Amino acid sequence: MHTKLIHIGNSMGIRIPKNLIRQFNLDKGEIELTIEKDGILIKPEKSVPRREEWDMLFSKAIAAGEKPENDVFEGLQNSTDKNEWEWQQ
Numbered sequence: 001m002h003t004k005l006i007h008i009g010n011s012m013g014i015r016i017p018k019n020l021i022r023q024f025n026l027d028k029g030e031i032e033l034t035i036e037k038d039g040i041l042i043k044p045e046k047s048v049p050r051r052e053e054w055d056m057l058f059s060k061a062i063a064a065g066e067k068p069e070n071d072v073f074e075g076l077q078n079s080t081d082k083n084e085w086e087w088q089q
Helices: 017-021 053-064
Strands: 006-008 011-013 033-038 039-044
Touching: none
Parallel strands: none
Antiparallel strands: 006 011, 033 039
């Protein structure tokens, strides 16, 4: 596919056909540009889940049997961690 650079103010830009924008979900907000050896890669910016979605995402992962790849706390337990904590006032 070929396109031409166009002037946009003091910058230059390209026009991306609507069907490509839809196909690659570029219409969801900001995009990410990555410099490659032989050009520029344009892709949708990965959205970070909102905190309200975490519970639902964790539930789905647990139901699918997924486990953390790198549990940073693995092997760091001690006897206090294995027993239930008791809060004192």
